[in-house]
Amino acid sequence: MHSPIANWRHKKEEYRYLDKIGKIISFTKIYNLPEGFGKLPYYTALVGFRNGKKMPGQLVLEGKEPQIESKVRGVIRRIGVPNRKDIINYGIKFKLI
C-alpha cells in the first residue's frame, strides 16, 4: 500500500520528466512482478536524457517495438492497479515516438 504523503513528495521530482524527450539505454519485458503492478507482461526501460539524468519507467508502446536508442517522451499514466484501500497512483511512463 502506498503512503499518499510519500507519493505526493515523490511526484514533485518525477513530474520533471513530463513531456521530456529521452533515449532508451536498456529495456526489458517483465513477465513477473511485485505486488500491485497489474497486467502482465509489460515493458520497462532505463531512459537517458540530454542533461545526463536517467530515469527508470514503464514503456507505452501503442503498437511499436522498443530498441536500445529508441526515442521516448514522458507522459502521465496510471501506475499499477490499486487495491480498495490504496490511492490511485498516477506517474510518468515513457511513450515511444
Add this chain to the structure above:
Amino acid sequence: MKIAVLGAYQTKFGELWDKSLGDLIFEAGSGAIRDAQINKKKIQIAFIGNKLAGKLSDQNHLGALLAENLGINIPVVRIEAACASGGVAVAQSCMAIESGQFDYALVIGAEKMTDRLIDQVSSGLMSAAGNDEQQGGFSFVGLYALIARKYLQDFSASEKDLTLPAAKNHWHASFNPKAQFPFPVTVKQILASAVVADPLRLLECSPVSDGAAALVLANPRVASKNKTKNRVYITASSQASTSLSLSQRKSLTQINSSKLASQKAYQQAGLGPKDLSLLEVHDCFSIAEIIALEDLGIYQKGEGFIAERNGEVRLGGKRPVNLSGGLKACGHPVGATGVKQVVEIVDQLRDRAGKRQAKGLKVGLTHNLGGTGGTAVVHILQK
C-alpha cells in the same frame, strides 16, 4: 589481517516447510560451534545477517531470537544489507575480532522465504532497490535484465552465453547434497525455460529459498590452542558501496562496488586475482556471474563469458567458480548467502567438500552483492 575460522556449517537450502527461522538459526549456529570444538560459553559476540524476517516472518528482533534459540546471553547484532546481509555480517565479525575487544565471534546468516506467496517475497526483495525503480514497475530480475541486454548489445556475447553460468552451477550443485537443486540442467533446457524478464529466463535466475549458514571466528592467538585440523584464515575483509539505483550509475555493465571492494581486499591480503584458486561469486542471475568475473579483475571487460565458454571456471578447470552450486543452484536464502559462500570456501580449503572437492587449493575469494550491487563484500581465505 589474519582471523582463524574455527567452525563452519550450512543447513540444507530449499523449501524447508517444517523449519522456522528460529530452527534454521539453531541448526546453523550449533553446527558451527560443534565444528569449532569449543564450548558455546567462549563466544563473546554474535552477528546475524538477515533481510526479510520483518516482512515474511513478522519478526524483527533477531538478536534476541538468536540468543533464545542458542541459549546464550552475549551481545547479538542484526545486520541488514539486502542480499549482502550475510557478507556484511562476516565483515562485522572480522572487525569485532580485529578491534581486540573480542576473541571469539559467531556469525549466522539466515532467511525464511517460503512461508509467503511469491508476490509478497518479490515486493519484499524490491525494498532493496531504488524508489524510482520500485515506482517504475521493476522486479530484481527486471533490473538485471537491463544489465544483460546492455551487455549483449555492447560485447560479442550471445543469449546462449548467458546460460553457461547456470548450467555449470547446476552441475556443481549435483555434487552438493545441501543444495536446493542438486541436479544438472542442460543449456538446451535453460534456453527452453520461460522468459521471466527478457532476455533472462527462469533457469538463469536464483530461486526463493530457506536456509542458514554459520561460522565461528577467532583471534589466531587464542585459536592456536584449538583442536580443529587444516586451519583456514580470513586474510582480507572488504566492503564497498555504490548508488542504490541503476539510474545513478555511469555504466550498466560494471558494478563499481565490486571493483573497489576486491581491489582493497587484494591489497589487504597482499596478493592479486591471478593467485586465486577458487571463487564463490554472487550469481543471483546468470549475467551477474559474468560481470563479477570482470569486476573482480580476473578477466578483461567484456570477456567474462569467454571463461564460461572455455570451461576454466568449472570443477577440474584452472579456477573453479561457485563449486557450491552458487546462488542459482545451491539456493539463495538472501541473508544466508554471504555466510554460505565463506562456509563453502572453508570446506574446500579444508579438503572436506566431498564429490565437489577441487584439488591444489590455496586461496579462495567470496563476493557477495546487495541489490544490484549497491553493497559489495569481498573476503579472501587462505590455508
